[in-house]
Amino acid sequence: LQLDFWLAPRGLGHPVDIRVPFPSLQPLKAHLEANGISYSIMIEDVQTLVDDEQMEMLRSRRGLPVSTNTFDYATYHSLDEIYTFMDLLVSENPNLVSKLEIGRSTENRPLYVLKFSKGGTNRPAIWIDTGIHSREWVTQASGVWFAKKIVQDHENNEGVASILDKMDIFLEIVTNPDGFVFTQTQNRMWRKTRSRHSGSVCVGVDPNRNWDAGFGGPGASGNTCSETYHGPYANSEPEVKSIVDFVKSHGNIKAFISIHSYSQLLLYPYGYTTTPVPDQKELHEISKKAVAALSSLYGTNYKYGSIITTIYQASGGTIDWTYNQGIKYSFTFELRDTGRYGFLLPAKQIVPTAQETWLALKVIMQHTLDHPY
C-alpha cells in the first residue's frame, strides 16, 4: 500500500499518523472500517501544502536572497547565500561585474573571485580577499558589503568609480569555503583549510602560513595538529595555489590586500623576517593615512606597522609572498574588535566595520592609482 507513517505505532492507546497515497485510500479506509478502527483526516491533500511551501520558500526573505537590494548586509550568511549573492550581483550588473572560478577547494568547492571592470585588457588591478581564515566571520561579511559598495559607487559615479576608470578590482569573498562551512556546521572556531594528510589524525593547514615566503621558517608550525601548521610544502593548499596561479598569470596586480580579524591592525610585510622591506617608508605612510581615514568614521583605533614588529613573527604569509612577487602595495588588515568578542563579533557591527574599513581601502587604492609602477 506504500503507507508512509508520520507517527509510527507505539503501542495500545497511542495514535498513528499515516500519509496515504491516493490509490491506497479506498483499500485502507475499507480495512480500518472493517476492523472498527476510528480515524480522522488531518490533511486533505499533502501535495497542495508542499506546493505552497515551495512557493513561499522561493519568495521568502529567509531563503536565498532575491536581489542585492533586499539582501541583509547586517547579518551573517551561509556559503550558499553568499554564492547566490554573487550571482545576483553579476546578473544585476553584467557590464561591471563578472565571476571567475580560480580553482577548487580540497572538498571540491568552487573558489570564486568577483571581477569589477569597466573594460580594457588586463588593466592594472587591485586584489582584495576576505575569509582566508574561516572563523573570522566579519571579514567574509565585509567582503559582501564591499562588493555591493563597489557597484553602488559605480552607479553613482563617486568613490571608487574613478579608480575603476583605470583599474580593475578583484574580490575573493570566501577564500576558504571548506573552513567556512565547517564553522557553520561543526566548529565555529575552525581556522584552517580542511585538507587531510597521511599519517595524521589532524586536519587542515593554516592558509596564511602556506605561501612561498620564508616557508617553514620560525613563525609557523610543522605539527599537523597546530593552528599554524604550514602544510607539507608551499602552495600545498588549493585555496592558496589558485591565488598564486591567478596572480602570476594576471601579471598586472598592483595592490594586494588580505583581510583578517581580529585586533584592529593594518600591517605590511614582512612577517617572516625582521629585515624591513625596501618600501617600508612609503608603506608606513600609506598605513598612517589609511588608518586615519578608518578612524574618522566611528573613532575605531587601529595600530599599524610591519607584521613582525606589530603582531608577531609569521612565516609563509600571504603578503610576504605577494610583496616578493613585486606587488609593492601589499597589506593585511585585522578588523574589529580587540578581543572582547573576538571572532564572535555581533552582527550589528558588520556594516560599521565594513564602512570604516572601506575608507582605509580607498586610501590604498587611490595611492596605487596615483603611483603607477
Added chain:
Amino acid sequence: IPDSGHKYYLQFTTEDYKSGENAGSCLATVLYPKTKSPPVVTIKCMHTKDQKQIEEEDNRLYQKIRHQTKPIIGNNIPDSYGNIEPALEPVWALAVAGSSYIMWEKSAENLGYFMAQVKSVKQWIRKDDFTEFDYTVLLHEIPTQEIVSCHMRLTWLPGHPLKVKYFCASDNQGLEDGSGMESGSAAGVLNERGANF
C-alpha cells in the same frame, strides 16, 4: 636587563568591560626573569569609578543572579553570531572576570590570551550566600592561534575575592588555584588598552 631578564614599563588606560567607559589609567612594570619563573609585577592604578559605585554595581549583579528561580545554565555565550542573551549577561561577566585569572597565570612574555567564548555554564546552588558556577571557557591563545578549553569553577560573593579553580586541556598539572588577593569586582572588569612598551 643583562643577566637578569627583560623589564617592561607600561602605561595604559582601562575601560569598563560592559559600557566601554574609561575606567582609569595604570602604571606598571613587568620583569620577566631569565629563569622563566613567574614575572614580577608592580602596578598602580587610578580609578575613575569610586568604590561605592563599584559596590552598588556588584550588588546589582549579585541580586540578578540570586533572583533566578532555577539554576542558571547556558551554552555558547556569545553564540556564533555574537549574541548574548540579556539573561546570561551577568554570567558572562563573571566568566570574563574568572578567565582573567586563568589568563593572568598562563600568560608569558610571548604568550597571551583572550576569552573567546563561554562554551557552557552551570550554576551550583549553595546553602550559603556565595554564588558558584561551573564553566567551560575557550581561550584564544596568541601567537599560536590555538583555542584552549578550560574548565573553571568560580565562586563569588560581593566584597570577597573571586575564587577560581581551573584546569585547561593543554595543562598537565592538576587543578590550578587562581584565587584573587584583593576584592574582585565583576561589574567593572578592567580591560587593558594601549599598552606602551
